[in-house]
Amino acid sequence: MTSRTCLSVILAAGEGTRMKSALPKVLHPIAGLPIVAHVAKAVRDTGGNDIALVVGRGADAVQAAVQSVVSNVSTYEQTERLGTGHAVLAARDAIARGYDDILVVFGDTPLIESAALEQARARLVGGADVVVMGFRPADPAGYGRLIEKDGKLLAIREDKDASETEKQIGFCNAGFMALRGDNALQLLDKITNKNAKGEYYLTDVVEIANALGKSVIAIEIAVDNVIGINTRVELAEAEAIWQNRKRRAMMLAGVTLQAPETVFFAHDTLIEADVILEPNIVFGPGVSIATGAVIHAFSHVEGAKVGPGAMVGPYARLRPGADLAAKAKVGNFVEVKNARIGAGAKVNHLTYLGDATVGADANIGAGAITCNYDGYNKWRTEIGAGAFIGSNSSLVAPVSVGDNAYVASGSVITENVPADALALGRAHQVTKEGRATQLRARYIALKQAKKAE
Ligand code: UD1
Ligand code: CA
Numbered sequence: 001m002t003s004r005t006c007l008s009v010i011l012a013a014g015e016g017t018r019m020k021s022a023l024p025k026v027l028h029p030i031a032g033l034p035i036v037a038h039v040a041k042a043v044r045d046t047g048g049n050d051i052a053l054v055v056g057r058g059a060d061a062v063q064a065a066v067q068s069v070v071s072n073v074s075t076y077e078q079t080e081r082l083g084t085g086h087a088v089l090a091a092r093d094a095i096a097r098g099y100d101d102i103l104v105v106f107g108d109t110p111l112i113e114s115a116a117l118e119q120a121r122a123r124l125v126g127g128a129d130v131v132v133m134g135f136r137p138a139d140p141a142g143y144g145r146l147i148e149k150d151g152k153l154l155a156i157r158e159d160k161d162a163s164e165t166e167k168q169i170g171f172c173n174a175g176f177m178a179l180r181g182d183n184a185l186q187l188l189d190k191i192t193n194k195n196a197k198g199e200y201y202l203t204d205v206v207e208i209a210n211a212l213g214k215s216v217i218a219i220e221i222a223v224d225n226v227i228g229i230n231t232r233v234e235l236a237e238a239e240a241i242w243q244n245r246k247r248r249a250m251m252l253a254g255v256t257l258q259a260p261e262t263v264f265f266a267h268d269t270l271i272e273a274d275v276i277l278e279p280n281i282v283f284g285p286g287v288s289i290a291t292g293a294v295i296h297a298f299s300h301v302e303g304a305k306v307g308p309g310a311m312v313g314p315y316a317r318l319r320p321g322a323d324l325a326a327k328a329k330v331g332n333f334v335e336v337k338n339a340r341i342g343a344g345a346k347v348n349h350l351t352y353l354g355d356a357t358v359g360a361d362a363n364i365g366a367g368a369i370t371c372n373y374d375g376y377n378k379w380r381t382e383i384g385a386g387a388f389i390g391s392n393s394s395l396v397a398p399v400s401v402g403d404n405a406y407v408a409s410g411s412v413i414t415e416n417v418p419a420d421a422l423a424l425g426r427a428h429q430v431t432k433e434g435r436a437t438q439l440r441a442r443y444i445a446l447k448q449a450k451k452a453e
Contacts, residue, residue, distance in 0.1 A: 003098035006121065007181065008048035010066070011087045012036050012107025013056035013078040018230045024058035025229065027065055030239050031246070032285045033267035034065040035229055038065035038110035038242075044070045045114035048103050052091035054078050062107075083199030085191035092185065099181035100124075104202065106175045106235070109228045110238055116221040120178035129183050130205060131212035133176040135226045139199075143201050144173035146218045153218040154210060156203035173203060174226040183214065242301060266302075266435065274358045278314070286320065304336075307343070311435070339370075341384060354378070356395075359385030359403060367392040384419060393425075 016025025026036035033041075040051060051073045051442045053217040055062045060403050061074045062388050088095075088104055095102060101124050103117060103189050120131045132153055134146045144156040145166050179187065179423040187205045195201060196419040209216045246269075247260040254273025262279045269283045272291040281295050284302025289295070293306045296313035304321025306312060316330050321338030324330060332350035339353045342360035347353060350364040355378050356370050370381040370416045379397035381388065387401050390409030401407060402419030411425030 004047075004121070005050070005163070005181075006046075006048040006103060006124070007050045007052055007055065007094055007096075007097070007099040008040075008043035008103040008105060009052045009088055009091050009094070010036065010039055010043070010105055010107045010139075011084060012062055013054050013081055013087055013090075014108060015056065015081070016108070016230070021234060027058065027064060028229065028235055030110050030242050031265060031267040033069075035110040035235075035238075035248060036062055036107040037065045037069050038267070039105055039112060040066045040069045040073075042112045042117060043103055043105060043116045044427075046103070046117040048101075048117070050094070050099070051119065052076060053093035054087045054090045056081065082196070083193065084202035085188065085200035086203060089188055089191075089200075095181070095184055095188075096107070098143070102179045102181050102184045104177045106228060108230070109175065109226060111227050111241055112176065113222075114226050115226050117178075119221070120176070121218055123217060123219060124178050124180055127215060128178075128217050129180045130187070130209045130216040131178040132203075132206060132216070132218045133174040134171050134218040135158075135223050136170050137175045137220055137223055140167075140170050140172050145169040146171045146173055148218060152210075153206055153216045155207045156201075158195065158201060158203060171220070174221060175228075176221075177202065177205075180207070183209070188212075190452055194275075225272070252399070273419075281313075281434050290326075310364070313337040333443055352376050353381075355397065356381040356383065358383045359387060361385060362387045364389045365391035365393065365409065371395050371396045398416055442448075 012026045014025060019025045019389055030038060037297055038354045044397060049070060049072055051066060051070050053066055053073055056078055059075060059077055059356040063073060066073050070107045071138050074094050076229045101121055105112060120133055121186045123131045142159050144158045145162055145240050146153060147155045147157060169229045187208050190208045191204045193199050193200050195442040224241050227238050229238055243264055246265045250271060251257055255271050256276045259279035265276050265281045265284045266285040268285055270288040274291045275289050276294045278297040279433045280298045282300050286303040287301050289306040290308040292309040294311050299313035299316045301318045304318035304322035307326040310324040312423060315332045317335045319337035322336040323340045325341060325343040327344045327345060329346045329348060330336055334347050334351045336437055337354040341347060344361045345358045347364040351364055352369045354370050354372040362383050371394050372378050379394045382400035384403035386404040389407045391408050392409055393411045393413060396414045399416055402416040404420050405417045406422045408424040411423060413423055413425045417423040
């Protein structure tokens with residue numbers, strides 16, 4: 001099938017007013033990726049790598065979102081919103097280029113799976129001229145009904161135009177359609193707006209094609225593929241379905257999720273087999289985790305690379321550019337940003353490492369901090385292999401600590417420390433024998449004198 005050319009027309013000119021948002025509806029994210037980009041990914045994965053995007057508001061931003069997943073996008077503005085048939089024809093020039101297959105999908109249905117689209121294309125290969133994707137919703141009210149006879153699809157009747165008997169039909173139009181490319185414009189150009197809504201219905205191509213003796217069929221796809229986003233409630237429902245699919249896929253690929261419903265993935269999270277994910281973990285975009293790593297509970301991980309056998313958390317925060325080598329350990333209440341932690345290095349408690357390099361097997365004590373920001377610029381801290389950074393030290397960047405060097409606890413390090421050196425950046429301790437007893441006596445006397453006043 002891959003040898004057939006395919007154009008995917010994504011309809012995304014809807015206003016989305018019910019989102020009550022300054023952001024165009026199709027740009028709201030699910031798993032960190034805009035809704036419309038999920039749709040583009042699904043068509044891309046079924047070989048529909050040329051995309052004609054039909055947009056209304058926010059054209060540039062919508063195009064950019066689609067281009068983040070597919071490079072070959074041509075964008076068409078539908079200035080008047082006259083119906084789905086009219087919207088597809090906004091992409092006339094793209095369709096006229098000539099393709100074997102045309103896929104029409106809606107930009108606000110992020111859960112469409114490429115397997116469903118592939119099934120539709122397979123029926124085109126099998127000789128159908130038009131393939132409509134249907135589904136059986138719990139409540140068919142509002143959807144176009146699929147009128148079938150002897151395995152053929154005769155018509156799609158929009159809810160507003162349907163008779164009482166037609167409204168009894170439970171098999172509904174999902175809105176996605178596959179058409180033979182050489183037929184497509186001929187059929188689309190025959191659509192009129194003579195119906196209850198006065199719109200150009202894409203769905204009319206079914207009757208038009210039948211009248212021309214073409215082969216028109218419907219296939220059934222899973223209900224969850226069809227969920228369209230109109231409100232923030234549906235956005236959250238779609239997010240939940242997406243997360244459940246991802247959790248399941250992760251587990252089937254060998255990742256342990258102790259409490260799957262509490263782990264949230266981003267659209268691009270990559271996790272190898274035999275990684276253990278404890279409860280309550282949130283992944284932002286750009287994360288990859290290698291085999292044998294354990295992410296302990298309550299960790300937030302974004303833009304980070306976690307090496308094989310590394311340990312993260314509980315309560316760790318890995319920010320963009322965190323890069324943990326094999327068997328590195330980042331423990332509780334540690335934040336790592338734009339920092340490479342060498343193999344076997346330990347950063348176990350209460351630390352901030354930003355814009356830093358930590359050598360292999362170094363040990364960063366509790367509460368040690370890189371001071372990477374002067375209010376205007378970011379500076380780097382380099383810590384060598386095997387170095388030991390004492391607890392509660394501040395490393396004021398730019399600064400380096402050499403291999404196997406030792407920084408005394410509580411130091412403020414402002415000058416480079418050579419390899420194998422000991423650096424003490426703190427005041428010397430002074431101890432006065434018996435002085436505590438004297439102090440106490442003096443304070444008690446003071447207190448009594450105040451009372452007597
Ligand atoms: C459409 C179908 C209906 C199906 C339902 C599934 C038609 C005539 N009806 O109805 O059979 O059951 O989807 O959800 O196709 N759009 C544009 N420009 C327009 C009109 C729509 O870009 O002028 C886009 C919208 O942004 C949206 C999609 O097309 O992504 C569907 O439009 P919508 O108005 O939601 O169609 P429905 O009335 O729900
Ligand atoms: Ca709709």
